[in-house]
Amino acid sequence: MTVGDPVIGRIAAYPWPRGGVETRRVRGGYTLISARTGAPVARLKPLPPGDRLEVLWRRRDAWGPAGPFGAVLPLDDALAFIASEPAFWIRA
Numbered sequence: 787m788t789v790g791d792p793v794i795g796r797i798a799a800y801p802w803p804r805g806g807v808e809t810r811r812v813r814g815g816y817t818l819i820s821a822r823t824g825a826p827v828a829r830l831k832p833l834p835p836g837d838r839l840e841v842l843w844r845r846r847d848a849w850g851p852a853g854p855f856g857a858v859l860p861l862d863d864a865l866a867f868i869a870s871e872p873a874f875w876i877r878a
Contacts, residue, residue: 800865820878828868839864
């Protein structure tokens, strides 16, 4: 965990289903890893300006837009989307 990173703190505090997630700061974004299986769950890529993030999911060993048109959301909405969408949890 990156010390003093408020986004990582908010991700850690979220009431995650399915055993929760660990968060890693990688290349300017946040990778969410299943705490139970170690499999990637989602990636959050901050978009300037403001608090919006692009939500990515893992497809064919690469990160891609979530859903057919992608998803750009504020952090709380992005976390709720990841928690409630079964496609993020297939490998978790």
